[in-house]
Amino acid sequence: MYHVPTTSKGPSNPTQVYQQPPRLLIVHIALPSWANICSNLCEALQNFFSLACSLMGPSRMSLFSLYAVQNQHECILPFVQVKGNFARLQACISELRILQREGCFRPQSTSLQLAVEDGIQQFKQYSRHVTTGAALTYTSLEITVLTSQPGKEVVKQLEEGLKDTDLVRVRRLQVVEITTEVLGCMDSASPVEEPSNEESAILGTDIDFQTIDNDIISMEIFFKAWLHNSGTDQEHIHLLLPSRHFSNISRARDDPMCLKCDLQERLLSPSLLPGTADGSSRMDDPKGDFSTLYQMVSQPSASRYKLRVIKALKSSGVCESLTYGLPFILRPTSCWQLDWDELEINQQHFHALCHSLLKREWLLLAKGEPLSRGHSLREPASTFYVILPSRSPTLLVKAVATRELLLPSPFHLLPEDMPDDSLKTVEGVLDDLELEPTYNPLQVWSHLYSHLSSTFAKPQGRLQPGWESWALRKAGQLQTNRVRATVAPLPMTPAAGGAPKMPAARKPSPEVFFQPSLEEEGEEDLSGP
Numbered sequence: 463m464y465h466v467p468t469t470s471k472g473p474s475n476p477t478q479v480y481q482q483p484p485r486l487l488i489v490h491i492a493l494p495s496w497a498n499i500c501s502n503l504c505e506a507l508q509n510f511f512s513l514a515c516s517l518m519g520p521s522r523m524s525l526f527s528l529y530a531v532q533n534q535h536e537c538i539l540p541f542v543q544v545k546g547n548f549a550r551l552q553a554c555i556s557e558l559r560i561l562q563r564e565g566c567f568r569p570q571s572t573s574l575q576l577a578v579e580d581g582i583q584q585f586k587q588y589s590r591h592v593t594t595g596a597a598l599t600y601t602s603l604e605i606t607v608l609t610s611q612p613g614k615e616v617v618k619q620l621e622e623g624l625k626d627t628d629l630v631r632v633r634r635l636q637v638v639e640i641t642t643e644v645l646g647c648m649d650s651a652s653p654v655e656e657p658s659n660e661e662s663a664i665l666g667t668d669i670d671f672q673t674i675d676n677d678i679i680s681m682e683i684f685f686k687a688w689l690h691n692s693g694t695d696q697e698h699i700h701l702l703l704p705s706r707h708f709s710n711i712s713r714a715r716d717d718p719m720c721l722k723c724d725l726q727e728r729l730l731s732p733s734l735l736p737g738t739a740d741g742s743s744r745m746d747d748p749k750g751d752f753s754t755l756y757q758m759v760s761q762p763s764a765s766r767y768k769l770r771v772i773k774a775l776k777s778s779g780v781c782e783s784l785t786y787g788l789p790f791i792l793r794p795t796s797c798w799q800l801d802w803d804e805l806e807i808n809q810q811h812f813h814a815l816c817h818s819l820l821k822r823e824w825l826l827l828a829k830g831e832p833l834s835r836g837h838s839l840r841e842p843a844s845t846f847y848v849i850l851p852s853r854s855p856t857l858l859v860k861a862v863a864t865r866e867l868l869l870p871s872p873f874h875l876l877p878e879d880m881p882d883d884s885l886k887t888v889e890g891v892l893d894d895l896e897l898e899p900t901y902n903p904l905q906v907w908s909h910l911y912s913h914l915s916s917t918f919a920k921p922q923g924r925l926q927p928g929w930e931s932w933a934l935r936k937a938g939q940l941q942t943n944r945v946r947a948t949v950a951p952l953p954m955t956p957a958a959g960g961a962p963k964m965p966a967a968r969k970p971s972p973e974v975f976f977q978p979s980l981e982e983e984g985e986e987d988l989s990g991p
Contacts, residue, residue: 482688483600483633484525484541486581490574490609490616491532491561495642499610499676500559503640506681507555512914514689515548518734522689524600525588527581528554530561535577541588548918574616575623578605582631602633610676613639617669636670638684679904690726697795698725701828701849701857702770703815718770721812722800723792728858731788735910736917768831769847769859775825780848783871785860792849792857812855819851827862 489503514523523544530536539554585603609616617637629635674680691698702718794809819826826849850858 484603486527486605488529488577488607495610502678506678509911510685511551516914521545529577531573535573604634607637639673697722697797699723700768722795724795726791728789769828771826771828777823784863787861789860816851
């Protein structure tokens with residue numbers, strides 16, 4: 463996990479938050495399936511980056527680069543900071559839209575391998591030329607290959623092609639197959655069986671494999687996973703349960719049972735987005751409760767945030783009006799620093815807790831223990847939570863009101879006898895409503911993406927010197943806004959038919975890395991909320 467020190471405007475104290483590693487996305491284009499995938503992929507990318515670039519507070523994504531592989535590999539977007547660069551990201555998505563959709567070409571067998579190697583080389587060069595004042599806090603990147611070809615064949619192709627490549631700087635290499643056939647009604651990207659250890663033994667870095675459906679929603683959900691805290695260097699929260707009968711992993715019989723958990727957001731707070739209806743409430747202000755989410759996961763192991771269970775409640779015994787803020791999810795930790803036996807026991811007890819709570823129809827009331835009291839003798843204010851089980855191996859945690867927060871609200875019982883005329887009128891209105899068994903948020907949209915995209919609109923005629931103009935001159939194109947790679951491309955390997963070698967491109971000067979984006983011009987600090 464990478465911890466990035468950030469500063470924010472206002473009275474809040476600086477804190478450390480998790481930031482995702484740099485990401486390299488390689489779009490592996492094959493005809494004729496590209497014609498069916500292109501529109502959905504570009505729309506999903508446009509929606510995702512309108513969201514990622516709009517989130518206030520510390521940046522959740524660091525660097526991003528995009529390659530396309532057809533008959534040869536091409537860098538459509540070199541590594542750029544995501545936050546403050548929506549114009550560049552939008553331009554590269556437009557570039558994807560105009561790539562060849564029909565006809566045929568003879569792809570070179572090494573094109574995908576060269577795209578991976580070129581991306582790694584570009585990241586190394588970016589790391590070397592980054593300014594001292596903005597030193598990189600990450601040393602490895604994640605590479606995702608999107609393909610419509612059979613995914614496991616692509617995995618084997620990469621394994622063979624990259625067996626002699628230095629992958630020390632690669633944190634994760636992932637192949638994602640976009641299925642062009644309908645696999646069923648699914649609302650999220652679905653992982654499938656990963657290659658066996660024998661299949662991936664060639665690489666020091668295993669290649670992950672999964673499939674997603676060829677629709678905008680599935681692709682959006684896949685990209686939104688990049689906003690999650692997926693670090694595995696440490697567990698996030700300790701859930702403590704009082705126990706007199708549990709001594710397997712406790713030092714004393716009276717010690718609490720400790721479940722080590724990872725924390726995950728359930729949804730993004732609207733208060734983090736500009737111009738939304740809830741944008742003025744700022745529930746996620748650094749002084750607010752829910753922002754401690756970022757503080758929880760960034761503390762040293764000696765002061766892990768703890769939720770101490772103090773009693774059980776009947777599931778029907780908590781009024782919804784008493785919960786507040788955004789919920790978050792607890793899962794069994796996947797921290798790699800724990801040994802396998804401890805991970806397995808921890809997971810088994812976590813699952814058993816979920817099962818037992820469901821069987822008893824119980825909730826848990828827990829008290830959040832302060833991260834650190836320091837030298838103060840004053841008792842810090844505490845936050846209380848209700849913990850709800852689910853049929854998935856997760857627990858939902860919601861903040862619950864305490865005595866100090868409660869306002870008087872008299873509630874009277876409904877009268878038992880209702881006037882017949884009023885009752886018939888209202889029942890007739892209700893009968894006209896369409897009844898759904900569940901609420902599916904994926905079927906409800908608020909035009910938020912288009913609203914966020916419109917907030918990045920800039921006046922026409924404002925050109926950025928040194929970046930796009932350099933790319934246009936180099937490419938000899940006046941009609942497109944293509945941004946070329948900032949490293950000299952790797953030499954192309956001739957096809958079996960003896961295709962001529964591509965001439966080596968002139969190596970650009972390093973200063974193109976540091977040109978300010980359209981959104982960054984005139985702004986010195988974009989990291990604050």
